[in-house]
Every structure is written in C-alpha cells, then in structure tokens.
Amino acid sequence: MDNSPARGTRDLLPATVAVRDHVLARITEVYHRYGYQRIETPALEDIARLTGGQGGENEKLIFKILRRGLTEFPDSLDQLADLGLRFDLTVPLTRFYGNNHAALPVPFRSFQFGPVWRAERPQKDRYRQFNQCDIDLIGEESVLAEAELIEATTEALEAAGLPGTTVRLSDRRFLSALAEGAGVAPEAQGSFFIILDKLDKIGWEGVRKELTERAGFSESQADGVQASITALQGLDPAKLADQLTDAVPNLPEDVASDLVATTTALAELAKTRELGWEFDPTLVRGMGYYTGQIFEVSHPGTSASVAGGGRYDKLIGRSLGKDVPACGFSIGFERIVNLLDNAPRTDAIAVLHEADVSPSEVLAVARQLRAEGRQVTTIKRRGKFGAQLGRLAEWGYTSFVHVRSGEVADERALGIRESS
Known part of the structure; x- marks a missing residue:
C-alpha cells in the first residue's frame, strides 16, 4: 500500500511547521494592528457560486463533490456535483458578508487564513492544496482601501522576513479603456484579459497567437494592443495622469x-521603508471579479509574485442584492515559507532526565521553567549523551538541563557537551 500523500499535497515536519507558524504569527500581528478581524468560512461552497463566471481559469480547477443519495445517473455530468472545494477565499467571503453584514461594522476589515484547493498540475511552489492569507476592506469606496491594503501587506511581508518588495499597480478600468481603444468589443474583453494575463509566461508572440487564433482578434487589433501597452511601460510616476490620458484618450478622468492618489501614497510610504513600486500596464490578475485597481507584490527571491489583489465592487452584490465597494489582498503564503530557509530560533529547552528520576521530580523542574514563560519538553536520557544532544539540536532545541536523581545540572546551551 502506498503511504505517500495525494499528488499535489504534502506532509509537513515539525521544523517546517515552525517556520509556517512564525510567518503566520508575524503576519497576524501586523494585520491586527491595522484593525483586521479574523473570520472563518467553510471549505465547501455551493457549486453554482464557485462556477459563477468570476473565478477566471480557476473555475476549471475546482474539486467537485458528488451529490449524496443519487439513485440514477443524471442527464448531464454537471448534475453529478452540487458542492465544491473553494479555490480562493474571496468568493466565500462575499457570501459570508451577504449573510452577516447586519452584524458587522462599516467598513468591515476581514482577515482570513486557511486551505484552498485547485486541481492543477503540481509543480514548484504550486500545490493542489495550499494555504491563502487574505485581508479585505469592505464598505470603503475611496482608494484609501487600496493604499491601506498595500501598506499593511508590505509591512506584514517585511515582518515575516521579506523586506525589499516591489508593488506593481494597474487598473481594470484602464485595461478596459485600452482594449476599447484598440477595437476590442466589451463582450470580448474577458477573453482578452485572460490571454493578456499570460504575457509573463508566453511573451508577446504567444499572446498575439492566442488573441488571433483563439479569441478571434484581427492582426490589427493585436498590433494595437501590443503597441499601446508597450508605449505605457516605464512611465514617469510624477506625470502618470497626463501620460495615461495622452496614451488612452477614452480613459475616464476618475x-x-x-x-x-494611490501612487502618491506609495511614494510617501517608500520614504519610510525598503519598498519599490511601479505602474505596470501589463498587469491583469486572472480573476474575473476585479472592477478597479489591481496590484501585485514581487520579491527578488522569486520570479513569481508573493502577494496580489484588487478592487471587486460588484462581487458582493451577487449575494446581497446590492453592490458594496470592496477591495482585497492575498498573500502567497506557501511561496513566502519556501523563501525562508530556516526555522526561527526559539527558546526551546529539553529537560533531559535519567530513567531513575521520579516523574514528580521531572515535572517539578519543567514546571519551574515553564513558569518563566519558556517552551519546555521532558525527554528521557538514552544512548550516547553527545549523540542525543546532537539530535536535540537538530530538532530545534536551544538548551537543556540534565536531571539526575536528587540533582539538577545548570542549564546548558546545546552544542556544549557534558560528561556522562
């Protein structure tokens, strides 16, 4: 029998979990300082909600749950499933807010951490089950939401051990105006966004090929899109508004x-910490629910983004019956953990006791150390003393005390041998 975990999933050893706990604790501490409140939503959602057309390519990756009590095969394969595992935390949040908004403050600052599932091909830094870490600001219509989310998330990343990040910023409304100016019909913009989002993976040659062969764009439309976006790369931040308006004349003034407003807040923030930023006209974000500004955070340690999000003012209305302004940011928790090589050193003490020491004496020593607020574990002495100390160091212990019958040796740092 194969005892390995399912493909795309992992068992996590204590040292790995220690890193994850450290990262989550630092992120949580920062988000709590900004007033974000932790909520939880179920792993299972109604399949109709998950396949509502707002999840982009992720809707093809849903793990579906068979209906219970089927007595005959349905006419359609789609009728086999009524539930699915969530592929992100945003779609469940909108349902949560629709059900509970009357009991929530306005605006509502939400913090979520939990597993999500996508049935994709497993590869480096991409798993079928992985954790997401999201904050969302619901009920704030101004770009204060975008600016605060970016500030809080870049601060959380730095606290977790990733300083020196760069924020890339764009806007779905800008992309829509650009597409319209290039002759892309409104009903074709969804396909356009999905294809443009692949630019960093397949390059302009691949994007042009998909636009013309898959989405039915003309060669002139593909040429217009490429020329417009290329001309907007490397804009002078100080002249952003004028340059955008000149390049995209149909761009709404707001x-x-x-x-x-957002880039001004970013420029001020960059004066206070190690942070870069840029306007990126090629940034799309794959989800179909974005309605305004979108952003991603990159780090020199990886070619993939470590966080991303944007504004989704129309999504909550599908649950509530009326639109509510909303903006969110998701941290790539797994990528961050993989960038941090070593577990943080904590004050972990092993109470190493001989076999003839009574349990009450062992526990008394451990109790006194725990009263000092320290992490203490009792472990029986066995084998060669030096070899056991080496194993303790490998397991993450920083020091030990050796308890013999009627005697407790002074605390010693691991790596300093004691004669047996």
Whole structure:
C-alpha cells in the first residue's frame, strides 16, 4: 500500500511547521494592528457560486463533490456535483458578508487564513492544496482601501522576513479603456484579459497567437494592443495622469485621478521603508471579479509574485442584492515559507532526565521553567549523551538541563557537551 500523500499535497515536519507558524504569527500581528478581524468560512461552497463566471481559469480547477443519495445517473455530468472545494477565499467571503453584514461594522476589515484547493498540475511552489492569507476592506469606496491594503501587506511581508518588495499597480478600468481603444468589443474583453494575463509566461508572440487564433482578434487589433501597452511601460510616476490620458484618450478622468492618489501614497510610504513600486500596464490578475485597481507584490527571491489583489465592487452584490465597494489582498503564503530557509530560533529547552528520576521530580523542574514563560519538553536520557544532544539540536532545541536523581545540572546551551 502506498503511504505517500495525494499528488499535489504534502506532509509537513515539525521544523517546517515552525517556520509556517512564525510567518503566520508575524503576519497576524501586523494585520491586527491595522484593525483586521479574523473570520472563518467553510471549505465547501455551493457549486453554482464557485462556477459563477468570476473565478477566471480557476473555475476549471475546482474539486467537485458528488451529490449524496443519487439513485440514477443524471442527464448531464454537471448534475453529478452540487458542492465544491473553494479555490480562493474571496468568493466565500462575499457570501459570508451577504449573510452577516447586519452584524458587522462599516467598513468591515476581514482577515482570513486557511486551505484552498485547485486541481492543477503540481509543480514548484504550486500545490493542489495550499494555504491563502487574505485581508479585505469592505464598505470603503475611496482608494484609501487600496493604499491601506498595500501598506499593511508590505509591512506584514517585511515582518515575516521579506523586506525589499516591489508593488506593481494597474487598473481594470484602464485595461478596459485600452482594449476599447484598440477595437476590442466589451463582450470580448474577458477573453482578452485572460490571454493578456499570460504575457509573463508566453511573451508577446504567444499572446498575439492566442488573441488571433483563439479569441478571434484581427492582426490589427493585436498590433494595437501590443503597441499601446508597450508605449505605457516605464512611465514617469510624477506625470502618470497626463501620460495615461495622452496614451488612452477614452480613459475616464476618475480612473487617472485614483491611480495618482494611490501612487502618491506609495511614494510617501517608500520614504519610510525598503519598498519599490511601479505602474505596470501589463498587469491583469486572472480573476474575473476585479472592477478597479489591481496590484501585485514581487520579491527578488522569486520570479513569481508573493502577494496580489484588487478592487471587486460588484462581487458582493451577487449575494446581497446590492453592490458594496470592496477591495482585497492575498498573500502567497506557501511561496513566502519556501523563501525562508530556516526555522526561527526559539527558546526551546529539553529537560533531559535519567530513567531513575521520579516523574514528580521531572515535572517539578519543567514546571519551574515553564513558569518563566519558556517552551519546555521532558525527554528521557538514552544512548550516547553527545549523540542525543546532537539530535536535540537538530530538532530545534536551544538548551537543556540534565536531571539526575536528587540533582539538577545548570542549564546548558546545546552544542556544549557534558560528561556522562
């Protein structure tokens, strides 16, 4: 019998979990300082909600749950499932808010951490089961939401051990205006966004091929899109509004002014910490529910983004019956953990006791150490003393006390041998 975990999933050893706990604790501490409150939502959601057309390519990766009590095979395969495992935390959040908004403050600052599932091909840093870490600000219509989310998340990343991040910023409304100017019909913009989102993976040659062969774009439309986006790369931040308006004449004035407001906040923030930022006209974000500004955070340690999010003002209305302004940011928790090589050193003490020491004496020593607020574990002495100390160090212990019958040796740092 094969005892390995399912493909795309992992068993996590204590040292790995220690890193994960450290990262989550640092992120949680920062988000709590900003007023974000922890909530939890179920892993299972109604399949109709998960396949509502707002999840982009992720809707093809849903793990579906068979209906209970089927007595005959349905006419359609789609009728076999009525539930699915969530592929992100945003879609469940919108249902949560629709059900509970009357009991929540306005605006509501939400913090979530939990597993999500996607039935994709497992590869480096991509798993079928992985954890997401999200904050969302619901009920704030101004770009204060975007600016605060970016500030809080970059601070959380730095606290977790990833300073020196770069924020990339764009806007779905800008992309829509750009597409419209290039002759892309509104009903074709969804396909356009999905294909453009692959630019960093397949390059302009691949994007042009998919636009013309898969999405039915003309060569002139593909040329217009590429020329417009290329011309907007490397804009002078100080002249962002004028340059955007010149490049995309049909861009609504409020879109340009919102981007300026966010980039101004980013420029001020960058004066206080190690942080870079840029306007990136190629940034799309794959989810179909984004309605305004979108952003991603990159780090020199990886080519993939370590966090991303944006505004989704229309999504909550599907549950509540009326639109509510909302903006969110998701941290790539697994990628961050993989970037941090070593577990943090904690004050972990082993109470190493001989076999003839009574349990009450062993526990008394451990109790006194725990009263000092320290992490203490009792472990029986066995085998060669030096070899056991080496194993304790490998397991993450920083010091030990050796308890013999009627005697407790002074605390010693691991790596300093004691004669047996």
